[in-house]
Amino acid sequence: MSKKCKYALKALIRLGKEYGGGNLLTDDIAISEHIPKKFLEQILLDLKHAGYVRSKQGSKGGYRLVQEPSQITLAEIHRLFDGAIALVPCVSQKFYEACDDCPDEKSCRLKKIFIDVREKTYALLSGVTIKTFLEGSPTLNIPAKKQKI
Amino acid sequence: MSKKCKYALKALIRLGKEYGGGNLLTDDIAISEHIPKKFLEQILLDLKHAGYVRSKQGSKGGYRLVQEPSQITLAEIHRLFDGAIALVPCVSQKFYEACDDCPDEKSCRLKKIFIDVREKTYALLSGVTIKTFLEGSPTLNIPAKKQKI
DNA sequence: TAACTTATCTACTAATTCTATAGAGTTAAT
DNA sequence: ATTAACTCTATAGAATTAGTAGATAAGTTA
Secondary structure, three states: OOHHHHHHHHHHHHHHHOOOOOOEOHHHHHHHHOOOHHHHHHHHHHHHHOOOEEEEOOOOOEEEEOOOHHHOEHHHHHHHHHOOOOOOHHHOOOOOOOOOOOOOHHHOOOHHHHHHHHHHHHHHHHOOEHHHHHHOOOOOOOOOOOOOO | OOHHHHHHHHHHHHHHHOOOOOOEOHHHHHHHHOOOHHHHHHHHHHHHHOOOEEEEOOOOOEEEEOOOHHHOEHHHHHHHHHOOOOOOHHHOOOOOOOOOOOOOHHHOOOHHHHHHHHHHHHHHHHOOEHHHHHHOOOOOOOOOOOOOO
16 A cells, blocks of 8 residues: 555544544644645545545635545545555456456456455455544454464 | 566466476466566566476476465465565564554554454455466355445 | 635656566586 | 576666645635
8 A cells, every 4th residue: 555545544534533523734634644744735635536525725724524434445545546456457447457468358367366356355445444443443344264474 | 466476476377287297488488478588587586486486497497386286375476576465564464664654553543454454365365376266266265245346 | 905824736856666678697408 | 519498687768656846726814
């Protein structure tokens, strides 16, 4: 995950704390989350254009979250800042691209498996929301075997 | 996933077809898998150094797989070529790095969740092996809810 | 209205990573 | 010896990442 995406996540979590309340300044978020301010400005703009936050200019301005924290998923944020969830572009839903090393996509032996991996990854990342981070209790919807990594 | 990692996977699958049999030339793999030969050379060397394949030089030389296809997981190959499985370096097992935007790692609200995501991702990627690709039947060990992506 | 505050937008840059390519060297078979 | 094939290191162009800079627009307050 890119730093940009991680910063976006931290900003959303910070804004999520104030959900339903007042605005937060870029500066406040930059300082409390240790994010370079000018970089954060771009990120907040991206989040605004994607509809997650709204802003107000001038004195007493700032940003506020306008979507329910429980509805903002890690999958969406990842797509917005880091692109495809799929491991290979030829099985991506939102960022499809043909592989130049694959003469016949229909008979590709990788594709079926990678679609399966994509679906499971999506399910995993969709189970994590801004609310998850705010509560600290993962409500991930996929049970995994307990194992040593 | 980088092209290098994808090429490595395809090479392993191709070698997996001959598992227990004879050698394959770099050229054979390059042609059948549509991988730039000189790039593939590097990849096969990496796979050799990691212990997945062995090689023989000179005439009648080539590469052969020396680990069971069922024991070579997507998780391992990903780590070898693309690095960490974790989304953020501060929760990575094999590629740990501290975050410079995190003053106190112990109280980081992202960490617990990202460890959970890492573990589930690892389980997912560990369920896919070279054998999986050879058989075309995913034996992924994590059931996911069927859902529209 | 003027001054001040804060978001908006575009452009730019340095560093790193990715995707190869090049070429010399090494080992083995015939 | 000659040929075939792997081995290793270096290099280079393109793309991406992680910011920085600066001008502009919009809103508040005195």
